[in-house]
Amino acid sequence: MSDVVLSIKDLHKSFDGNLILDGINLDVKQGEVIVIVGPSGCGKSTLLRTIKGLETYEIGSISTTDPKAQVGMVFQNYELFPHLKVIDNIILAPMKVNGTPKSEAKEKALEFLDRVGLKDKANSYPRQLSGGQKQRVAIVRALIMNPEIMLFDEVTAALDPEMVREVLDVMLGLAKQGKTMLIVTHEMQFAKAIADRVLFLDGGKIVEENTPDEFFTKPKTKRAKKFLNVFEFDAIR
Amino acid sequence: MPDLGLDVLFKGSNFLRLLEGLSEAAKISLIAIAISIPVGLLVGVLMTSKNIILKVLFRVYLETIRIMPQLVLLFIVFFGTTKTLGWKLDGETASIIVFSLWGVAEMGDLVRGSLVSIPKHQYESSKALGLSKNQTFLYVIIPQTVRRMIPLSINLITRMIKTTSLVLMIGVVEVLKVAQQIIEANRMSSPNAAFGVFLMVFLLYFVLCFVISSIAGMLEKRWS
Amino acid sequence: MNWEFIHKYWPLYEKAAILTVRIGLLGILAAALIGVIAAFIRYRKIPVLNKIVAFYIEISRNTPLLVQLFFIYYGLPKVGIKLDAEVCGIVGLAFLGGSYMAESIRSGLESVDKIQHESAISLGLSNRQAFTYVIFPQAISTSIPGIIANVIFLLKETSVFSAISVMDLMFTAKDLIGLYYRTTESLFMLVVFYLMILLPVCILGSIVERRVRYAGFGT
Numbered sequence: 001m002s003d004v005v006l007s008i009k010d011l012h013k014s015f016d017g018n019l020i021l022d023g024i025n026l027d028v029k030q031g032e033v034i035v036i037v038g039p040s041g042c043g044k045s046t047l048l049r050t051i052k053g054l055e056t057y058e059i060g061s062i063s064t065t066d067p068k069a070q071v072g073m074v075f076q077n078y079e080l081f082p083h084l085k086v087i088d089n090i091i092l093a094p095m096k097v098n099g100t101p102k103s104e105a106k107e108k109a110l111e112f113l114d115r116v117g118l119k120d121k122a123n124s125y126p127r128q129l130s131g132g133q134k135q136r137v138a139i140v141r142a143l144i145m146n147p148e149i150m151l152f153d154e155v156t157a158a159l160d161p162e163m164v165r166e167v168l169d170v171m172l173g174l175a176k177q178g179k180t181m182l183i184v185t186h187e188m189q190f191a192k193a194i195a196d197r198v199l200f201l202d203g204g205k206i207v208e209e210n211t212p213d214e215f216f217t218k219p220k221t222k223r224a225k226k227f228l229n230v231f232e233f234d235a236i237r
Numbered sequence: 238m239p240d241l242g243l244d245v246l247f248k249g250s251n252f253l254r255l256l257e258g259l260s261e262a263a264k265i266s267l268i269a270i271a272i273s274i275p276v277g278l279l280v281g282v283l284m285t286s287k288n289i290i291l292k293v294l295f296r297v298y299l300e301t302i303r304i305m306p307q308l309v310l311l312f313i314v315f316f317g318t319t320k321t322l323g324w325k326l327d328g329e330t331a332s333i334i335v336f337s338l339w340g341v342a343e344m345g346d347l348v349r350g351s352l353v354s355i356p357k358h359q360y361e362s363s364k365a366l367g368l369s370k371n372q373t374f375l376y377v378i379i380p381q382t383v384r385r386m387i388p389l390s391i392n393l394i395t396r397m398i399k400t401t402s403l404v405l406m407i408g409v410v411e412v413l414k415v416a417q418q419i420i421e422a423n424r425m426s427s428p429n430a431a432f433g434v435f436l437m438v439f440l441l442y443f444v445l446c447f448v449i450s451s452i453a454g455m456l457e458k459r460w461s
Numbered sequence: 462m463n464w465e466f467i468h469k470y471w472p473l474y475e476k477a478a479i480l481t482v483r484i485g486l487l488g489i490l491a492a493a494l495i496g497v498i499a500a501f502i503r504y505r506k507i508p509v510l511n512k513i514v515a516f517y518i519e520i521s522r523n524t525p526l527l528v529q530l531f532f533i534y535y536g537l538p539k540v541g542i543k544l545d546a547e548v549c550g551i552v553g554l555a556f557l558g559g560s561y562m563a564e565s566i567r568s569g570l571e572s573v574d575k576i577q578h579e580s581a582i583s584l585g586l587s588n589r590q591a592f593t594y595v596i597f598p599q600a601i602s603t604s605i606p607g608i609i610a611n612v613i614f615l616l617k618e619t620s621v622f623s624a625i626s627v628m629d630l631m632f633t634a635k636d637l638i639g640l641y642y643r644t645t646e647s648l649f650m651l652v653v654f655y656l657m658i659l660l661p662v663c664i665l666g667s668i669v670e671r672r673v674r675y676a677g678f679g680t
Binding site: 241242304305306307308309312313316317319320321395399400401402403405406413416420428429431432433434435436438439442443446447450 | 519520522523524525527528529531532535536537538539540617618619620621623624631634635638644645648651652655656659660663
Binding site: 054072082093096097145 | 574576577579580581582583584585586590594595598599602
């Protein structure tokens with residue numbers, strides 16, 4: 001299994017006496033796109049945060065095959081730095097972490113911005129952008145560090161509906177390029193389109209693991225069926 | 238153990254005299270507060286009216302009081318008005334005048350600030366419920382205003398108490414003056430009295446203000 | 462109003478004003494430095510130091526500057542710490558102002574969402590880099606109105622220095638009133654000089670406050 005880039009074994013995490021992650025086992029392969037769904041409070045965001053190292057855990061292990069592998073993360077509320085222009089948001093980490101010279105970092109940043117259609121916003125401040133634009137900048141900011149794995153934590157949940165598409169398109173583009181991604185989302189159609197594998201989390205456990213086609217048409221478990229039903233309505237007339 | 242001049246504090250009625258000095262300071266601020274609260278309330282409510290002249294007048298008054306150091310105001314009232322108006326004013330009265338002018342300005346602004354900070358929809362929803370204007374004021378607006386205001390007014394009281402230390406400079410016999418007198422009187426017997434006595438004044442002010450501001454802090458936490 | 466008198470003693474006030482401003486600025490700078498350090502300690506909740514700083518803040522905020530100065534100027538020499546009046550003024554102002562600055566800066570630091578720190582860490586920045594480049598700049602911009610209010614407050618507080626015989630504006634005014642009974646003129650110059658010092662800072666403060674409140678970054 002040389003193509004496994006991230007391996008999670010028997011991961012347990014509790015907070016205030018509540019078990020939030022209850023024995024997660026997961027191997028992520030190079031270039032794989034995994035979508036994690038589940039009811040709110042099921043632990044899916046915590047899983048991503050724990051992988052990123054923002055949360056501690058008690059039992060188990062998280063390891064990347066390449067110990068120096070970068071993990072990038074994009075948050076629900078973008079978390080751009082409001083005091084920095086778009087371009088400075090993007091080049092901060094390359095300059096301070098990797099020591100890349102400013103001109104070189106800038107050039108690369110503009111190239112990345114161009115790819116998501118935001119080159120003309122380089123000198124804007126975050127507050128001058130729409131939500132969708134902010135989220136695309138946040139993705140670029142994470143990508144420029146050339147991460148092995150990208151984590152997306154409900155990145156469209158805070159967006160107005162008409163802006164969801166532009167962000168999802170960027171992510172679809174990344175999937176096509178073969179980026180390894182873990183995505184927590186409520187966009188079921190999008191999940192179906194982008195996922196190689198769907199994980200259904202409930203009560204801190206992976207309850208079901210399936211292909212997207214199978215999961216969304218005939219889920220194996222009762223709980224997943226119930227969860228998916230929430231998104232459908234029977235006609236009342 | 239070096240002589241820290243602490244023994245002076247326990248000689249005769251020295252400690253009691255210090256407390257009396259402190260109570261003089263407290264008296265000035267209490268009288269000023271007693272004047273500031275009702276007048277400040279009135280001024281604050283008037284400020285929310287739409288009368289431009291009133292608003293401008295109050296603004297000028299508030300900013301004038303705010304920009305000048307309190308000691309300058311004390312000097313103006315104590316030295317200045319006695320000269321120009323020809324009346325005789327003792328330091329204590331001058332202090333009460335200055336502290337009241339200051340207190341009314343700050344209280345007025347607090348009241349105005351908390352009245353305008355009540356969101357408009359509070360008035361609208363009260364109206365929608367059928368409450369009259371007076372009922373709205375009595376049952377909805379005032380309770381909310383008071384909660385916002387009380388911790389802030391207590392802060393104003395501690396600021397005033399701290400500022401009373403300045404009245405020494407216009408000849409009022411308060412705690413610092415008493416301290417100086419005690420140190421002077423015991424110059425021969427305990428040459429280091431300045432350390433112990435001023436330390437005690439420091440602690441007295443601290444205890445007084447700390448207790449009051451802790452109450453304000455508790456109320457703020459409880460009502461926020 | 463006797464303009465001749467004013468003309469004659471104007472330079473005396475000028476000298477006193479320069480002294481007031483000099484002590485004020487040095488004290489405020491020191492206060493800002495103490496404030497940043499103390500705020501950082503409180504924000505990070507560094508054990509032991511956090512308790513000490515909290516204690517210092519309570520002591521400093523709950524005692525009048527004049528009482529602090531009397532203790533420093535008249536009390537401390539008795540235990541061998543002798544400072545001249547000007548230095549006392551600077552030390553007193555720094556001791557008082559440090560706590561006010563600390564509280565303003567700390568509330569700025571706390572207004573920055575914790576996830577901003579996480580987001581910086583996620584990009585690979587170290588804790589220190591996240592603080593320096595992400596948290597602190599945002600915190601300072603929200604603290605600035607508070608900091609300017611503190612500067613005004615501290616400049617006003619300098620008026621008590623005359624009590625420890627610093628020859629500042631108050632000292633000069635009181636001296637002239639006592640010597641020549643020229644009360645109106647002496648007080649007039651006193652007010653004019655304080656206005657010259659304080660008005661610019663007040664105006665700057667209201668401009669900055671408006672900018673921070675209504676605009677923020679990028680407008």
